[in-house]
Amino acid sequence: MSSAFSFGFSGDDIDESENNVEVKDKRQHLGQPSHQASSEEAAPVLQEATKIELDDILSSLPSQISYNTLPISDPTLWSYPIPIPRRDVFDIRAQLMAEADSETNSNETLIAGLEAGDITPAVYEGGFKTWESAIDLARTAAERLGPAFEDEVDDLDLIELGAGTAIPSLLLLRLFLQSSPKTTQQTRKINFILADYNAAVLSLVTLPNILLTWYTCCKNPEAESESELQIDSALLDSFRHDLSARGISLSFISGGWSPRFVDLIAPESNAKSLNNTHQTFILASETIYSPTYLRPFAETLTGLLRRRTRPVSGPAQNKARTRALVAAKKVYFGVGGGVDEFLETLKEIGGEDMHTQEVTMVLDQGVVRVVLEITV
Structure with a gap:
């Protein structure tokens, strides 16, 4: 079995206060591994990229989920914290244990990773937790991409890679739902x-968090910050129909970075039909911690950017209608990954057409985190 990377977090999830991110119990910096990775190690065999249907996920939901709320503050953007509901970690653990098969040890690695805060490469990639860079990415995305969600003309594709708890997407979804109350069937997609x-x-967490965001924003704005959501067919039908009426669709992809992954998200046939009023935003956080994954991720990101960026004859800014925001620690001490290595790999793959700039920098207890904006 692959060795586990220990990111030093306890079984509890990140707790967001007004001004900083905290981790309950003992907190260490992300990137302190229990196993010293090296770029010379053989790459693990990755799961094949697969599309998962929304109805299949909805049908797997339990009749009740518990949740807490993550308030995201930014005095430059909002006068009050934006509440983002998330499924409780203990509730995720309970479902994993209930669905585990004792004979095949199914879910064993997921449960262990959830409890210890460890990542097992090519097996469990830490998606049940909310990492600090995801909060940085959410704030930056709201600032730089938020206005596009208020535009009533352009169709949008928002792609979140390594989504996990999907905090950046949840924040943008909530801002859109708050600013665009449903009146009639929307033609904008x-x-x-x-x-x-x-x-x-x-x-277990991405789709439930989307459901919670919709419920607390559209169905029950007075819902408590820590509570339980009762799920039945009537609620799920309302969820489907309301999102459809607002022009919102949901797609889900599992598996590793690969050409097939790019094809599932952005088929070449669809790319040819995009017009100049279509915008694509790609979000990713904590996806470059390991040298093993730097090149596959950079190739996937470059493939998505190029496939969604149409050559245009008009103003140069039209080309920037497809862009990516990538959040990460500047250096992952002891692991070998980091921003400099990622940028070198990105330039090697994308050449001079790849444009990057650092749009956010956060210094937290001696650790530097950044958000990069990338276009082609």
């Missing part, structure tokens, strides 16, 4: 495409 290595993460 907004497609949320959420990808995580583990299909279990998409079904």
Whole structure:
């Protein structure tokens, strides 16, 4: 079995206060591994990229989920914290244990990773937790991409790679739902495409968090910050119909970075039909911690950017209608990954057409985190 990377977090999830991110119990910096990775190690065999249907995930939901709320503050953007509901970690653990097969040890690695905060490469990639860089990415995405969600003309594709708890997508979804109350059937289309290595993460936390965001924003704005959501067919039908009426669609992709992954998200046939009023935003956080994954991720990101960026004859800014925001620690001490290595790999793959700039930098207890904006 692959060795586990220990990111030093306890079984509890990140707790967001007004001004900083905290981790309950003992907190260490992300990137302190129990296993010293090296770029010379053989790459693990990855799960094949697979599309998962929304109805299949909805049918797997339990009749009740518990949740807490993550308030995201930014005085430059909002006068009050934006509440983002998330499924409780203990509730995820309970479902994993209930569905585990004792004979095949199914879910054993997922449960162990959830409890210890460890990552097992090519097996469990940490999607049940909310990492600090995801909060940085959410704030940056709201600032730089938020206005596009208020535009009533352009169709949008929002692609979150390594989504996990999907905090950046949840924040943008909530801002859109708050600013665009449903009146009539919308002709504008907004497609949320959420990808995580583990299909279990998409079904146990990504989709439940989207459902919670919709419920607390549209169905019950007075819902308590910590409570339980009762799920039945009537609620799920309302969820489907309301999102459809607002022009919102949801797609889910599991599996590793690969050409097939790119084809599932952005088929070449669809790319040819895009017009100049279509915008694509790609979000990713904590996806470059390991040298093993730097090149596959960079190739996947470059493939998506190029496939969604149409050559245009008009102003140069039209080309920037497809862009990516990538959040990460500047250096992952002891692991070998980091921003400099990623940029070198990206330039090697994308050449001079690849444009990057650092749009956010956070210094937290001696650890530097950044958000990069990337276009082609």
